[in-house]
Amino acid sequence: MADLDSIVAEIAHDMRGITERGHVADYIPPLACVDPGKFGIAVMDAGGGAHVAGDADEAFSIQSLSKVFGLTLAITLEGSALWTRVRQEPSGSAFNSIVQLESEQGIPRNPFINAGAIVISDILVSQLGRLGARQALLDFALSQSGAPEGLFIDENMAQQERETGFRNAALANYMRTFGNIRNPIEDTLDLYFHQCALTMSCRQLAGIGGYLMTGGVDLHSGRMVTSVSNTRTIMALMMMCGHYDGSGAFAIRVGLPGKSGVGGGILAIAPGLASVAVWSPGLNAQGNSLLGTLALEKLVQKTGWSVFNPFPLSVQKIT
Structure with missing residues (x-):
């Protein structure tokens, strides 16, 4: 071998x-x-x-790979209560789909589709605050990498995510109508966009x-x-x-x-x-x-x- x-x-x-x-x-x-x-x-x-x-x-730019790390922080902080706000099932739909949210009362199928990851971001903002949650994600990545030099959140990428993230804003606003986003939309999406900009x-x-x-x-x-x-x-x-x-x-x-x-x-x-x-x-x-x-x-x-x-x-x- x-x-x-x-x-x-x-x-x-x-x-x-x-x-x-x-x-x-x-x-x-x-x-x-x-x-x-x-x-x-x-x-x-x-x-x-x-x-x-x-x-x-x-x-x-690791983009949606960062959802694994956001979920790790959220499940460690929130425990099994997390699963009242996001499910644990495959979606069978595209990562940015909105179609299931209406029939399922604003509860995303899993934490890795965009809607689910936005709920995870909302949980982290509730637990740690907008800037505190962003720093916690970065600190987690830095501490686990073993070689932190050159690992960062790309602010330009985060800004571009925000400027083009109309569908993600729609997902967040729609889930808020069901009470599944509990912080100001801009705070929750700010964390989500910065998370996706991890480099x-x-x-x-x-x-x-x-x-x-x-x-x-x-x-x-x-x-x-x-x-x-x-x-x-x-x-x-x-x-x-x-x-x-x-x-x-x-x-x-x-x-x-x-x-x-x-x-x-x-x-x-x-x-x-x-x-x-x-x-x-x-x-x-x-x-x-x-x-x-x-x-x-x-x-x-x-x-x-x-x-x-x-x-x-x-x-x-x-x-």
């Missing part, structure tokens, strides 16, 4: 030769300018070792995902970030809902809990084994990274890390 450094290098080499890369998101101007030729991959193993290739150290590299993203791999333990400090139960819940939601209406296909192809963002990043977790981040800005029809998904599929084929594999490889067999 080849080692992880060889595997990620081979995957990055294979990705360079692929011409069909999807389409970069163009509804937020800064995303439209990203080079579709970029590809990065980083694997953080259970021992804290980083295995990287391609553009793994180039920063990018980091694949190496940093894989490092942050380490707490999901370890059952809630910070790989770098050994500190408990959140409970084992919360970690299980978050990863179950990632598996069912992390790729919106492409979640089922991702589960079949890759077989790992994963969360995508329209910036082209994907975070995937092999429980107990690895935290994996890939980045390629070209998206498929569901808004998920085209090459990123293919790269994760190849990684799982080479390592056996799919949670559906009846004979998964142990971390000792692949280092």
Whole structure:
């Protein structure tokens, strides 16, 4: 069995030769300018070792990937009461759909569609205040990354999110009519837009995902970030809902809990084994990274890390 450094290098080499890369998101101007030729991959193993290739150290906007971190903070602060305001079910709809909210009384299907993430932002604003919640998200990412230099909230991106976020404003206002947004709309959306503007590299993203791999333990400090139960819940939601209406296909192809963002990043977790981040800005029809998904599929084929594999490889067999 080849080692992880060889595997990620081979995957990055294979990705360079692929011409069909999807389409970069163009509804937020800064995303439209990203080079579709970029590809990065980083694997953080259970021992804290980083295995990287391609553009793994180039920063990018993680967009909806940040919903995982917002949910982690909210479920840790709010506990099971959170689930009275957002459900735990796949939506089967696009990430920014409004159609289900009316029939379901303003309760979003899950925390990873935009409506659900806006409710999570509202909960964090209630708990920590608008600026306090923003700082808590940034501090969480910085502390978990293991390499905080160059990890930041891009204020220009947040402003562009605000200026183009008409549908998100509609979602928030509509949920407020049902009493499911409890703070001023501008405060809740301010946090949501700044959360989506978190910017980091694949190496940093894989490092942050380490707490999901370890059952809630910070790989770098050994500190408990959140409970084992919360970690299980978050990863179950990632598996069912992390790729919106492409979640089922991702589960079949890759077989790992994963969360995508329209910036082209994907975070995937092999429980107990690895935290994996890939980045390629070209998206498929569901808004998920085209090459990123293919790269994760190849990684799982080479390592056996799919949670559906009846004979998964142990971390000792692949280092």
